[in-house]
Amino acid sequence: MPPSIKQVALQAGVSTATVSRLLNKPESVSSDTAGKINEAIAALGFRPNFNGRNLRAGRSRTVGVVVPTLSNTVFAQCLQGIELAARALDYSVMFTATEYRQEDEAAAVNLLLSHRVDGVILTVADASASGTLDVLDREGIPYVLTYNQPQQASRLSVSVDNRAAAHDAVAHLIALGHTRIRMLAGQFNASDRAIQRYHGYLDAMRAAGLAPMAVIEVERHTLTAAADYQQMMADPRQRPTALFCSNDLLALAAMRDLRALGLRVPEDISVMGFDGIPLGEMMSPVLASAVQPSEQIGEVALRTLVAAIGQAEGSAGPVSQTLAHTIRHGGTVRVFS
Amino acid sequence: MPPSIKQVALQAGVSTATVSRLLNKPESVSSDTAGKINEAIAALGFRPNFNGRNLRAGRSRTVGVVVPTLSNTVFAQCLQGIELAARALDYSVMFTATEYRQEDEAAAVNLLLSHRVDGVILTVADASASGTLDVLDREGIPYVLTYNQPQQASRLSVSVDNRAAAHDAVAHLIALGHTRIRMLAGQFNASDRAIQRYHGYLDAMRAAGLAPMAVIEVERHTLTAAADYQQMMADPRQRPTALFCSNDLLALAAMRDLRALGLRVPEDISVMGFDGIPLGEMMSPVLASAVQPSEQIGEVALRTLVAAIGQAEGSAGPVSQTLAHTIRHGGTVRVFS
DNA sequence: TTGAAAGCGCTAACAG
DNA sequence: CTGTTAGCGCTTTCAA
Numbered sequence: 001m002p003p004s005i006k007q008v009a010l011q012a013g014v015s016t017a018t019v020s021r022l023l024n025k026p027e028s029v030s031s032d033t034a035g036k037i038n039e040a041i042a043a044l045g046f047r048p049n050f051n052g053r054n055l056r057a058g059r060s061r062t063v064g065v066v067v068p069t070l071s072n073t074v075f076a077q078c079l080q081g082i083e084l085a086a087r088a089l090d091y092s093v094m095f096t097a098t099e100y101r102q103e104d105e106a107a108a109v110n111l112l113l114s115h116r117v118d119g120v121i122l123t124v125a126d127a128s129a130s131g132t133l134d135v136l137d138r139e140g141i142p143y144v145l146t147y148n149q150p151q152q153a154s155r156l157s158v159s160v161d162n163r164a165a166a167h168d169a170v171a172h173l174i175a176l177g178h179t180r181i182r183m184l185a186g187q188f189n190a191s192d193r194a195i196q197r198y199h200g201y202l203d204a205m206r207a208a209g210l211a212p213m214a215v216i217e218v219e220r221h222t223l224t225a226a227a228d229y230q231q232m233m234a235d236p237r238q239r240p241t242a243l244f245c246s247n248d249l250l251a252l253a254a255m256r257d258l259r260a261l262g263l264r265v266p267e268d269i270s271v272m273g274f275d276g277i278p279l280g281e282m283m284s285p286v287l288a289s290a291v292q293p294s295e296q297i298g299e300v301a302l303r304t305l306v307a308a309i310g311q312a313e314g315s316a317g318p319v320s321q322t323l324a325h326t327i328r329h330g331g332t333v334r335v336f337s
Numbered sequence: 338m339p340p341s342i343k344q345v346a347l348q349a350g351v352s353t354a355t356v357s358r359l360l361n362k363p364e365s366v367s368s369d370t371a372g373k374i375n376e377a378i379a380a381l382g383f384r385p386n387f388n389g390r391n392l393r394a395g396r397s398r399t400v401g402v403v404v405p406t407l408s409n410t411v412f413a414q415c416l417q418g419i420e421l422a423a424r425a426l427d428y429s430v431m432f433t434a435t436e437y438r439q440e441d442e443a444a445a446v447n448l449l450l451s452h453r454v455d456g457v458i459l460t461v462a463d464a465s466a467s468g469t470l471d472v473l474d475r476e477g478i479p480y481v482l483t484y485n486q487p488q489q490a491s492r493l494s495v496s497v498d499n500r501a502a503a504h505d506a507v508a509h510l511i512a513l514g515h516t517r518i519r520m521l522a523g524q525f526n527a528s529d530r531a532i533q534r535y536h537g538y539l540d541a542m543r544a545a546g547l548a549p550m551a552v553i554e555v556e557r558h559t560l561t562a563a564a565d566y567q568q569m570m571a572d573p574r575q576r577p578t579a580l581f582c583s584n585d586l587l588a589l590a591a592m593r594d595l596r597a598l599g600l601r602v603p604e605d606i607s608v609m610g611f612d613g614i615p616l617g618e619m620m621s622p623v624l625a626s627a628v629q630p631s632e633q634i635g636e637v638a639l640r641t642l643v644a645a646i647g648q649a650e651g652s653a654g655p656v657s658q659t660l661a662h663t664i665r666h667g668g669t670v671r672v673f674s
Numbered sequence: 675t676t677g678a679a680a681g682c683g684c685t686a687a688c689a690g
Numbered sequence: 691c692t693g694t695t696a697g698c699g700c701t702t703t704c705a706a
Contacts, residue, residue: 001395002450002476004699015677020701030675045476050452051397052699055388055682058338062431062452069417071615076413080406083434092448094399095432097420111429113339115387115399139339139382252619259621278408279616282589284596341683352693357685367691389683392698 003044004052011040023048054116062092063305064112066122067146068100068190072249073277074294075123078146081298082121089306091118100125100190100220105132113141119305121298123147126192127155142308144301147193149320156308158301158321160292162193165325166200166244167207169272169290172327173242174208177336178270181205182213182232182240184250187220194246197274201244213240223253229261233269241270242333248273248280248289255332266334276328285331292325340381341389348377360385391453399429400642401449403459404483405437405527409586410614411631412460415483418635419458426643428455437462437527437557442469450478456642458635460484463529464492479645481638484530486657493645495638495658497629499530502662503537503581504544506609506627509664510579511545514673515607518542519550519569519577521587524557531583534611538581550577560590566598570606578607579670585610585617585626592669603671613665622668629662 005023009016014033022029022037029037040046054060065082067075079095086093094117098104102125109132112120119142124130127148133155136143145157173181183201185194198215205212216232218225233239245251251273255265265271266285273280276291300321307317342360346353351370359366359374366374377383391397402419404412416432423430431454435441439462446469449457456479461467464485470492473480482494510518520538522531535552542549553569555562570576582588588610592602602608603622610617613628637658644654 001698002453005701006699016699017678017701018676020699021676024701028675033675047447047451049392049699051388051392052682053701055386055392055684055698056700056702058682060388070407070413070420071417073410073413076407076410079432080408080434083407083432084436087433092452093432095402095416095420095430096424097417099421110384114384115429116339252616255621256619279589282593283620284592338682342685343683353683354685354694355692357683358692361685365691370691386683389698390685392682392700393684393686395698 002049003046004049005046007044008037008040008046011044012036059118059309060092060116061090062094062115062117063302064094064096064109064115064117064120066096066098066105066108066112066120066124068123068125069097072247073279074147074247074275074292077278077294078123078298078301081295082302083298084295085299085302089302091302091306102130105130106135109135113139117141118309119143121146121301121305125190127157128152128192142305144305144308146297146301149192149196149322153319156304156319158297158304158323159193160290160297160325161322162196163200163203165290165292166197166246166274167204168200168325168327169274169288170201170204170244171208172288172329173244173270173272173333174204174210176333178242179210180213180240181210181242181244183215183244183246184225184254185215185217185246186250187217190220191246197246218250218253223249224257225254226257226260229254229257233258233261233263239269241336243269243271245271245273248275248277248287251287251289251332252280265332270333272330272333276326280330281328286328288330288333289328290325291328293323297323339386340383341386342383344381345374345377345383348381349373396455396646397453398427399431399452399454400639401431401433401446401452401454401457403433403435403442403445403449403457403461405460405462406434409584410616411484411584411612411629414615414631415460415635415638418632419639420635421632422636422639426639428639428643439467442467443472446472450476454478455646456480458483458638458642462527464494465489465529479642481642481645483634483638486529486533486659490656493641493656495634495641495660496530497627497634497662498659499533500537500540502627502629503534503583503611504541505537505662505664506611506625507538507541507581508545509625509666510581510607510609510670511541511547513670515579516547517550517577518547518579518581520552520581520583521562521591522552522554522583523587524554527557528583534583555587555590560586561594562591563594563597566591566594570595570598570600576606578673580606580608582608582610585612585614585624588624588626588669589617603669607670609667609670613663617667618665623665625667625670626665627662628665630660634660
């Protein structure tokens, strides 16, 4: 067992209360007792036990983070942003992944709540129908959604405008002369974002007077729909000129599969993604994408959460924060002049 | 404040000790008292407070993780593996990044120790000269290094054999007919792995009777050495046929810069990386690389750590675990027949 | 400026 | 099978 405040007090010849004061309000301790205590602390290698402190204080200066997976760079970057901002504000981060399983969302949050985190940052499958969020609401634990754009105006969230960003991406394809644009999406029931992006796709197609095509939903664990691609490309008149994918990983997987079928990107078919993962910009050709600022999303989410923790029940500041997206042009999209 | 074991006891008409027993050894409680207690728990929405439990028990079932950054997929995957394995063993994960700053390593570990984590998994700049590890040793906190291969035989670690893997990568280039192979590395003082991989490069060159070329050390934050590339390629007789990069991110950045200079990969110059990030396999051409099993490294590290926690001071099992690497062949490397 | 004392939530003896 | 009690490390009144 590491030394406690008690041993420090003993060693320094003061009471535990005084040691505690030095730790928390140094100016309230005379400089010579401070000296003695600091000596004792150094000699013993004392380090305050946050468990004791938290128990007493009823707060932990720790936030919980729940993301679907770290295999998708987007969430890794977001977590990176969270951790960075947390450290700057002297908060610690407890981290969990759900692998897109909704039951794991609940379990993760329960665990975090048992640790008595002061708040939670999470990305859920469906923000509008999430028992997990209801639990958080009921318990009055502050939380901030990332990537999700909840219907309920009461829920704090940080994201891009998924629908608008998808619209802009598809509009970009249309502006470049594409008319037969098909969307490839992750499973709708695992991602409300995918649905919103699909609406953005529909918006853009309709606004241009183009006929939307049937969406292809890709299984999460395989990340492939090779059979669909084959069928899709078989009939020249059915063949889309461009594929708009609901995320970059999907876009990359699709490109790989299409190439395996002997097709060239963008000569035979164009591909556009969503997320704007950094690696997309290092590839050749560059992956066109609707870029969201993931690290910043994490950073803003953390700051919003800490603000919410500070105010307890009181509300202040914007509830649903929409960060700007950009459209990354890239060689994966062919230009019809 | 959420309900405590006390309110549950009151509501159920039993003592707090009995509630605690139900929580920890359910079979030691009669089934009808169990019923009453469970009712009370459900009614109150009780959730045990781990701070109280940890304080009492002197352990937290929480491990700390310190990685350089999540911007490199390798560490994100590793963390993913850690979290997954931790969850399976009912451990929680507290996470920190250092951005490759050594002073942040120490700060991160101090914070984790204040939280009284039961052990730490970390990747440090230099495992052989790390004050941070000395602290851990002194305090007797179990820890496991990932990616680092420490000199000290006493330190638990999980990694590939960096030197051998680099050797194999370079030997692969040589087997394909390359003779003028140059190495590109991250800064040696920020990564002992980079040094080990450099030795592997030297091993392979010497074994083949080839003259090693001067290494190019790339700045971490820019990830580029465009000026060096220009100079390097200027003189046809100085020009390497292949670049071996100490990690995949570097390889990708180099390819981007080389292309910007009007050079083609692999026609004008071949590129091979290290890490085997998943995206390398989705690109076209596929990025050749020495592949390390990052997620597995995390998983094994966590299990090793938990075993070490279990045994306290006693030792058992292998100390330095070397996982198998593989060589991924890829189109970024030209074949001289 | 300092100390004594109480209590945050929980568990582990020890009795019964 | 269950209750009583003490104490983990810390902070915070309240007095001095």
